[in-house]
Amino acid sequence: MMKSALLGFLIVVSLYQVATLWFDNVSDRNVFYSLIKDTANKIFEPRLENEKEYMIKPETMGAYLGLSDKDFTVVPRSNPSNKKILSASTVVIEKALKEGKEEEAEEASFIWQKRGFCFELPMEMSKEQLKSDFKLNSSAIKLLNSTTMIGIVPIADEDKKILIYMLDKETNKLIVYRTDKKGIAEEVRLLETELNGLEKTEKGAYISTLKNDISLFANPVLILLPSNNVNYFEKIKLSLPFLDKEGKVFLEEELENYVDKFFKNPNVKWSVQNKDVMIYGDDASLVKYSKQGLIEYTAIQSTEVINPNLSDDYNVAYSFLMNDKIMQNEDFYLKDYKIENTKTIFNFSYGYDGYPLCLDNELLKANNMIYPVEITVENGKVLKYKRLLFEMELQNRQYSFKGQFERVLNEFLENNKVAERELEDMYLGYSFKDKEGTLKWIIRTRDQKFDMEIH
Numbered sequence: 001m002m003k004s005a006l007l008g009f010l011i012v013v014s015l016y017q018v019a020t021l022w023f024d025n026v027s028d029r030n031v032f033y034s035l036i037k038d039t040a041n042k043i044f045e046p047r048l049e050n051e052k053e054y055m056i057k058p059e060t061m062g063a064y065l066g067l068s069d070k071d072f073t074v075v076p077r078s079n080p081s082n083k084k085i086l087s088a089s090t091v092v093i094e095k096a097l098k099e100g101k102e103e104e105a106e107e108a109s110f111i112w113q114k115r116g117f118c119f120e121l122p123m124e125m126s127k128e129q130l131k132s133d134f135k136l137n138s139s140a141i142k143l144l145n146s147t148t149m150i151g152i153v154p155i156a157d158e159d160k161k162i163l164i165y166m167l168d169k170e171t172n173k174l175i176v177y178r179t180d181k182k183g184i185a186e187e188v189r190l191l192e193t194e195l196n197g198l199e200k201t202e203k204g205a206y207i208s209t210l211k212n213d214i215s216l217f218a219n220p221v222l223i224l225l226p227s228n229n230v231n232y233f234e235k236i237k238l239s240l241p242f243l244d245k246e247g248k249v250f251l252e253e254e255l256e257n258y259v260d261k262f263f264k265n266p267n268v269k270w271s272v273q274n275k276d277v278m279i280y281g282d283d284a285s286l287v288k289y290s291k292q293g294l295i296e297y298t299a300i301q302s303t304e305v306i307n308p309n310l311s312d313d314y315n316v317a318y319s320f321l322m323n324d325k326i327m328q329n330e331d332f333y334l335k336d337y338k339i340e341n342t343k344t345i346f347n348f349s350y351g352y353d354g355y356p357l358c359l360d361n362e363l364l365k366a367n368n369m370i371y372p373v374e375i376t377v378e379n380g381k382v383l384k385y386k387r388l389l390f391e392m393e394l395q396n397r398q399y400s401f402k403g404q405f406e407r408v409l410n411e412f413l414e415n416n417k418v419a420e421r422e423l424e425d426m427y428l429g430y431s432f433k434d435k436e437g438t439l440k441w442i443i444r445t446r447d448q449k450f451d452m453e454i455h
Contacts, residue, residue: 043261043323053318054090055133055311056150058119059333059356060427061085062206062222063198065115072118072206072222073198076354077331085117085194088187089152092179094134096164100179102143108174111165112211115195116153120222122333124148124169132310145170149210149220154191156181162188167210167220172421204230204401216409218421218446223405224428232355232428234396238435240293241391247291250278259287261324262297294367297385306380310337313344317375320382321348335371343383348373352392356429358442358449363388363434390435403428403454408441412452422446428454 061075061082075082105111125133125148127141146169153163161178168175181188204227210220224230240247242255250273259280260266272279280287288296308316314334321332331351338345349371350357359372367388376384405426412418424444430437431451441452 043320053315054086055129055314055334056090056093056119056121056125057086057334058150059122059351060120060222062118062120062208063115063195064112064118064208064211065195065199066112067199070203070205071211072208073203074206074222074224074354075194075198075203078353081194081197084190088190089117089119090134091187092152092154092162092184092191093150093164094136095184096162096177096179097130097134097136097140100164100177102141103176103178104143105165105174105176108210111151111153111163111174111176114153114155114157116151116155116163117191117195118149118151118208118210118220118222120220121148121150123336129310133314135309135311144168144175147175152191154188154195156188169219172218202229203227207405215420216413216418216423217426218424221425221427223426224401224403226400226402226404228400230399230401231353232398232401232439233394234398234439235394236352236357236430236432236437237393237395238390238432238437239393240291241389242289243291250289250291252278255289256280259289259295262287290367292367293389295385295387295389297382299381299383301378301383304379305342308380310339310344312380313377314346316377316380316382317344317346320375320385321373332373343376343378346375346377347371348375352430355439356427356442357437358429358431358451359388360432360434363432403441405441407455408452409443412443412450416445416450418445 061077063073063075065071065073075085124146126146127144130136130144130147131138131140144166147166148169149167151163151165153165156162157178159178161180162184164177164179166175167173205225206222207225208220208222209217242251242258243249244251252273255278256271260269262285263269263280263282264284265282269280269282271281276291278289283300285297285299287298288294290296314337331353332348333351333356335347335349337347347370350359350373364370364372369386369388372388374384374386375382409426422445424446426441426443428439429442431440431442439454441454443450443452
């Protein structure tokens with residue numbers, strides 16, 4: 001059994017902690033909390049211009065290799081190559097959408113003639129959302145309605161063009177964009193180099209529902225096949241941070257070290273302890289932490305009126321989230337957003353080591369939440385930040401995966417009537433009952449989510 005005290009389901013990566021985990025020294029929490037203290041007062045720091053975050057950041061980054069034993073593989077977020085590939089890809093995608101020739105493809109087989117990448121987006125994105133994300137003019141993206149997948153073929157075709165493709169969610173038609181290498185040659189070389197490297201590494205093998213024409217699925221999905229070199233834990237147990245073992249008494253010093261980062265001058269903040277809630281505040285903001293593990297930050301509304309677009313609001317939310325240093329592993333996914341007058345509310349779900357965490361709905365309902373992270377942005381600043389915090393206990397690490405998706409899918413179809421293109425997704429995720437999660441197959445239809453045992 002390995003135990004790691006973490007907030008928000010994410011592991012702080014350091015050589016010291018890795019060594020600590022492997023040698024089962026799980027009681028020393030000082031490294032974690034000293035890190036939190038050292039990074040206090042940085043929650044408001046803006047990101048640099050070259051650190052812009054895109055809403056298309058994929059939930060799954062797939063790579064098409066076309067090998068006999070590994071048609072597709074996945075580059076997890078914990079892999080340093082993931083960030084490099086995404087950075088280069090956004091440059092290429094932006095050029096293709098701005099300058100490339102847009103056309104509707106009659107069939108999809110030509111996109112598998114060369115290696116490339118395919119991004120499964122964390123949410124369906126309309127063409128208007130894509131325009132905002134890449135700050136495109138109104139004349140861009142005419143043929144596409146919306147998509148859940150973006151593909152890139154960086155190896156030039158016979159016309160020396162780079163290929164970008166998206167599958168239209170509404171029409172199920174493939175929309176293609178072709179562009180030359182001018183201004184993006186460095187990014188294209190990086191993508192080719194990463195593909196070469198992936199061919200030589202031992203990674204899990206995946207099957208593509210798009211390439212294999214599995215018509216039950218409305219969205220292109222990559223599904224894990226039996227593979228070695230696949231890491232996961234059989235179980236994850238959650239507990240609440242900043243509380244004693246019985247969950248009845250606040251650990252005030254540790255909690256204060258954490259909440260200090262939400263105040264520009266923590267030395268002048270005040271605090272009040274109620275029965276089930278600790279409250280901290282100053283003349284600009286209020287922070288609450290409950291015995292249900294809910295942290296709530298509220299800022300006083302700014303009188304300055306700013307009219308940013310959706311992409312700008314997202315980057316404000318993302319910066320706030322990333323400056324909360326307990327999120328270093330970046331295993332969280334934008335699931336949806338809504339605009340209410342001048343406010344934009346972003347909702348995120350959690351993941352661990354590339355696998356989504358499907359929390360018990362009762363945990364969320366108890367805190368009036370649909371997703372475990374909600375961030376409200378208005379006038380260029382975070383107005384509200386609401387998030388469930390947990391510590392994790394990781395049990396029984398596994399290094400190979402023997403589950404067969406065909407058996408599970410057939411079992412599902414035997415018990416459920418499913419029309420063509422009715423399945424939205426099929427993936428591996430930690431399914432939680434109360435605070436204990438087990439890795440299972442998750443199958444989503446338009447209206448429901450089903451948890452299936454691995455076999």
